[in-house]
Amino acid sequence: MLTISLVLLVEHTTGSYGMAGAVAAVTGVALALCAPRGGRLADRYGQRAVLVPGAALHAASAAALVALALAHAPAWALFAAAVPTGATVPQVGPMVRSRWAVALAGRPSAAPSPLLQTAAAFESVTDEFTFVIGPVVATALCTGIHPAAGLIAEATLTVAGGWLFAAQRRTAPAPHRAAKGGDRRHVSALSVPGVRALVIAFLGIGTVFGGMQVSITAFTQEAGHPGLNGLLYGTFAAGNMLSGVAYGAVTWRRTQGWRLLTAYAALTVACVPLWAVRPLLLLGGLGLVVGLCIAPALITGYTLVEALVPPATRTEAFTWLTGAVALGQAAAVTAAGLLADHAGPHAAFTVPLTGTAAALMLLVGLRRHLVPDPRNGGTPGVIGHRTAVTVD
Known part of the structure; x- marks a missing residue:
């Protein structure tokens, strides 16, 4: 809800989609850069210690942004308010995935539970459901009630949901603080080479989300059917949901790395014909195919984190992936918007x-x-295995 609410509010007060997109992009970049820090703090001090003040700060920042926009504040003021609004978005999704990893963990020497893949698929499906419903609700509030209603609702839901989630202490992972007097140092999850590889993968997935959103909007406007924008993007998101359900129901025998590369290759191939499509019906069909290829890559990537990263930095690792998607999306929105303006919607694809x-x-x-x-709870594949990274 955050991005579309910002776009509709700032466009209403400034009359510029360019300014609206820039403010939304600043929010996305701030989220991507600050989310891993929040994940690290959650690993060290507990999820509740981060969620409760984080949700409150996000609501206060969003309220300030609403006030500035309605007061027709200068651009620099909107950008300044957009930074804390994005930086304080509570990373509930990564925290949920971290809880699944703890809840389904077996003995340290045992292989990961096969239910982890099902849990990751469930999270992917529910995430995608919010991507379908959230923009619809935000648009209805902004256009039917008040331009600021969407952002106000987003902040309210963030506080309510964040605090309710923080109250579930029984499932929260134990904090991993450094031992007093010890010489162990905290090492970022990004120091694990496998996490850096996954960040690259999720950056690419973010470009699909951002690029498809802008390209479909520009395409339907050029075709004279702007009302079909929601339907076409919904078809794309529905493909993601359907493949998430199917992927989580299958017990796979191939290694996770092999599955990630295969799913990613399929996603890349599915994106090839998008720029050449003309009929809206065919675009909807191709969007469905692209969506079908996203969930397997996302689910496998999130499942790999449980095996690649020690528990002490697991939440941080999940937030690096979430931030990578946000950063890729922000870059794609900017690039696709420029291409759509100067070369048409087909170039944006x-x-x-x-x-x-x-x-x-x-x-x-x-x-x-x-x-x-194996020392992180994973099972070695056919290529060999790496040594663990020292963390506290």
Whole structure:
């Protein structure tokens, strides 16, 4: 709800989609850069210690942004308020995934529970459901009640949901503080090569989300059917949901690294014909195919984190992936918007292809880092395994 609410509010007060998109992009970049820090704090001090003040700060920042926008404040003031609004978005999704990893963990020497893949698929499906419903609700509030209603509702839901989630203490992972007097140092989850490889993969996935959103909007407007924008993007999101359900129901025998590379290659191939499509019906069908290819890559990536990263930095690792999607989306929104303005909507569809193709080539080169370390609870694959990173 945050991005679309910002766009509608700022466009209403400034009359510029360019300014609205820039403010939303600043929020996305701030989220991407600050989310891992929040994940690290949650690992060290507990999720509740981060969620409760974080949700309150986000609501206060969103309220300030609403006030500035309605007061027709200058651009620099909107950008300044957008930074804390994005930086304080509570990372509930990564925290939920971290709780699943704890709840379904077996003995330290045992292989990961097969239910972890099902849990990751469930989270992917529910995430995508919010991507379908959230923009619809936000748009209805902004256009039917008040331009600021969407952002106010987003902040209210964030506080309510964040605090209710924080109250569930029984499932929260125990904090991993450094021992007093010890010499162990905290090492970021990003120091694990496998996490860096997954960040690249999720950056590419973010370009698909951002590129498809802008390209479909520009395409339907040029075709004279702007009302079909929601339907076409909903078809794309529905493909993601359907494949998430199917993927989570299957017990896979191939290694996780192999599945990630295969799913990513399929996603890249699915993005190839988008720029050449003309009929709206065919675009909807191709959007469905692209959506079908996203969930397997997302689910496998999130499942790999449980095996690649020690428990002490697991929440932080999940937030790096979430932040990577947000950063890729922000970059794609900007690039696709410029291409749509200067070369037409068909050129904008090259953004998802470029992002996934570049990420796929890097992933192939880094594939040896996608093999779980048995000492983190994973099972070795056919390529070999790495040594664990020292963390506290």
